[in-house]
Amino acid sequence: MTRLSARQRPAPDANADHDQAIEVSGLSKRYRDVDALVDASFTVNYGEVFGYLGRNGSGKTTTVRVLTTLTTPSAGAAQVAGNDVVTAPHAVRAAIGVTMQDAALDPQMTGREHLELVLALWGHTRSEARAQANELLTAFGLDQAASRLIGTYSGGMQRRLDLASALVNGPRVLFLDEPTTGLDAQSRRLVWSRVRELRDQGTAIFLTTQYLEEAEALADRLAILVNGRIVAEGAPDRLREEHGPTTLRIRLAAGQPAPPGFAPSSPDTWFEQPSPGTEDSLRALAQLRDAGVDLFAFQLNQPSLEDVFVALTGTTARASDR
Amino acid sequence: MTIHAAQPPRHATHRGGSTGWRKAIRDGALIYRRSLAQSLRAPVFAFLFPSAFPVLVLLLMSELYRDLANVPGFPAVSVAAWMTPGVFLMAAMFGAGYSATGLITDLQSGYLDRLRLLPISPAAILLGRLAFDVSRVAVAGLVVLAVGVLLGAEMTLTGLPVVLALLALWTLAYGGLFYAVGLRTRSPESLGALIPLFMPVTMLSTAFVPDALVPGWISTLSAVNPYTYLVEGVRMFTTGSFSFGELGLAVAAATAAMLVTQLAAMRSFASLVAGD
Numbered sequence: 001m002t003r004l005s006a007r008q009r010p011a012p013d014a015n016a017d018h019d020q021a022i023e024v025s026g027l028s029k030r031y032r033d034v035d036a037l038v039d040a041s042f043t044v045n046y047g048e049v050f051g052y053l054g055r056n057g058s059g060k061t062t063t064v065r066v067l068t069t070l071t072t073p074s075a076g077a078a079q080v081a082g083n084d085v086v087t088a089p090h091a092v093r094a095a096i097g098v099t100m101q102d103a104a105l106d107p108q109m110t111g112r113e114h115l116e117l118v119l120a121l122w123g124h125t126r127s128e129a130r131a132q133a134n135e136l137l138t139a140f141g142l143d144q145a146a147s148r149l150i151g152t153y154s155g156g157m158q159r160r161l162d163l164a165s166a167l168v169n170g171p172r173v174l175f176l177d178e179p180t181t182g183l184d185a186q187s188r189r190l191v192w193s194r195v196r197e198l199r200d201q202g203t204a205i206f207l208t209t210q211y212l213e214e215a216e217a218l219a220d221r222l223a224i225l226v227n228g229r230i231v232a233e234g235a236p237d238r239l240r241e242e243h244g245p246t247t248l249r250i251r252l253a254a255g256q257p258a259p260p261g262f263a264p265s266s267p268d269t270w271f272e273q274p275s276p277g278t279e280d281s282l283r284a285l286a287q288l289r290d291a292g293v294d295l296f297a298f299q300l301n302q303p304s305l306e307d308v309f310v311a312l313t314g315t316t317a318r319a320s321d322r
Numbered sequence: 323m324t325i326h327a328a329q330p331p332r333h334a335t336h337r338g339g340s341t342g343w344r345k346a347i348r349d350g351a352l353i354y355r356r357s358l359a360q361s362l363r364a365p366v367f368a369f370l371f372p373s374a375f376p377v378l379v380l381l382l383m384s385e386l387y388r389d390l391a392n393v394p395g396f397p398a399v400s401v402a403a404w405m406t407p408g409v410f411l412m413a414a415m416f417g418a419g420y421s422a423t424g425l426i427t428d429l430q431s432g433y434l435d436r437l438r439l440l441p442i443s444p445a446a447i448l449l450g451r452l453a454f455d456v457s458r459v460a461v462a463g464l465v466v467l468a469v470g471v472l473l474g475a476e477m478t479l480t481g482l483p484v485v486l487a488l489l490a491l492w493t494l495a496y497g498g499l500f501y502a503v504g505l506r507t508r509s510p511e512s513l514g515a516l517i518p519l520f521m522p523v524t525m526l527s528t529a530f531v532p533d534a535l536v537p538g539w540i541s542t543l544s545a546v547n548p549y550t551y552l553v554e555g556v557r558m559f560t561t562g563s564f565s566f567g568e569l570g571l572a573v574a575a576a577t578a579a580m581l582v583t584q585l586a587a588m589r590s591f592a593s594l595v596a597g598d
């Protein structure tokens with residue numbers, strides 16, 4: 001750690017009364033000549049889904065690897081479940097569950113063997129491991145495929161098995177790196193509902209995604225990452241308010257010219273102007289009325305997360321790799 | 323459906339990160355079991371390759387050089403009996419790389435990261451694999467030895483555990499080279515490139531032709547080749563001429579070679595699990 005947080009940092013094992021699941025300050029990771037993550041700071045609470053949104057190569061996986069102790073940060077500090085990722089990695093690992101972007105499963109093992117191995121490594125006896133593996137296989141709809149080689153599983157089945165093995169230790173903090181990429185709509189819904197269940201049970205969930213719909217559907221708060229830098233962070237609604245280009249749209253009688261400050265929109269009789277805030281829009285409307293303009297209708301259009309993303313990055317969420 | 327299966331184990335020993343020997347051995351046994359299950363599902367590379375190729379070498383070479391036994395000064399009853407020890411040890415050389423490749427594959431697929439996130443002692447990951455290598459090669463070695471005995475080599479029951487122990491040492495020594503190179507280059511292809519190494523190692527030794535019958539420069543190289551000492555160590559038991567001095571040399575040569583390669587492998591592995 002080359003940079004100490006100005007904030008008060010808790011003692012390494014003060015996790016019981018520590019209410020932040022993840023606390024990151026000034027975190028950076030540099031690979032030779034690539035700044036994969038630059039000066040990231042955020043916190044995640046228990047019982048919250050924190051969406052981590054960014055396009056390819058923006059640094060999502062790097063963040064997950066640092067927070068899960070797989071990679072050491074170049075600078076900054078991070079506590080997960082109250083423990084420092086650099087100085088207390090074992091305590092962090094004991095408290096977390098992780099599914100990486102590519103479900104790294106051994107294709108030559110069966111689903112049951114895989115779960116039994118994971119359970120055994122967590123210290124369960126053979127009979128405990130067998131019983132719990134069966135429970136997990138059933139809970140994740142894999143009981144039919146339990147004795148088949150993982151190599152024969154579909155992508156969705158592998159994700160589910162991966163998620164099941166991430167939950168073996170009853171983690172208080174769960175990291176999911178693009179858990180639904182490549183899944184069909186049904187499997188995605190299934191993962192989403194599992195995520196919500198876990199969140200409702202008090203688990204903190206750090207979820208990376210390239211899908212704005214997913215962030216919109218799941219995230220209580222989210223951060224938007226561009227080239228390794230967090231450019232915005234907060235609840236989706238707040239981000240929309242702060243960063244989205246809200247537009248004021250008005251409808252006039254047919255054949256009317258555009259009032260000053262408004263541009264033609266579609267359909268024909270609609271005109272619009274960017275709205276910096278509700279107050280400004282009200283003022284603009286009052287001016288139109290004072291000028292005697294016949295106003296048929298007006299709308300204040302909230303931006304979508306997609307608009308926020310475009311506004312912040314100048315590109316759509318799933319543009320090509322950098 | 324609700325998720326309630328996740329229950330932390332009652333007697334988890336990992337919480338502080340300190341693991342201890344019993345946990346390491348238990349974890350090593352789990353990794354061993356995984357390797358065993360994997361190998362039984364793809365037995366051709368795991369078992370057939372390290373036994374079939376040496377058997378082929380033994381059958382063909384002993385026929386090709388059959389009349390060498392008539393040369394004055396040839397120290398064995400038949401060429402097959404003479405060649406059996408070296409070919410027996412070749413099981414380790416053709417078995418090398420199989421498991422190292424598996425480790426590199428685990429590294430590339432991210433499976434190793436998954437293991438690192440579990441409370442497993444890193445040593446167990448390597449030790450479980452090495453233990454499996456030893457037993458897998460022992461199976462192949464026994465097959466080769468059986469063929470050698472059929473072709474006229476001797477083997478006593480008391481000698482069997484000793485030659486298997488020498489084969490185990492050679493497995494760790496020669497296999498360690500594959501782990502060391504694989505972990506350094508992190509590419510399975512580099513391990514393929516190492517396979518032909520068995521040629522100079524076996525040719526520049528007393529495995530095929532007695533020392534008295536080879537040119538001086540080969541004899542010189544053979545004297546610094548650890549494999550030569552292992553071959554002579556095993557040969558004591560296939561020709562019935564035991565001496566503690568020779569056995570000591572064989573063990574010393576194998577141990578020295580093993581320390582060099584395994585320490586290099588463990589260093590690379592340790593830096594790997596320390597993270598980047």
Ligand SMILES: Nc1ncnc2c1ncn2[C@@H]1O[C@H](COP(=O)(O)OP(=O)(O)OP(=O)(O)O)[C@@H](O)[C@H]1O
Pocket residue numbers: 031032034035036054055056057058059060061062063101210598
């Ligand atoms: N081990 C590494 N060595 C060198 N550079 C790396 C390494 N890992 C990641 N990078 C670089 O760091 C940057 C961020 O990569 P990262 O994998 O974190 O992105 P990501 O947001 O997860 O992308 P994706 O959506 O494609 O998964 C990229 O430029 C990548 O090339």
Ligand SMILES: [Mg+2]
Pocket residue numbers: 060061062101177
């Ligand atoms: Mg990624």
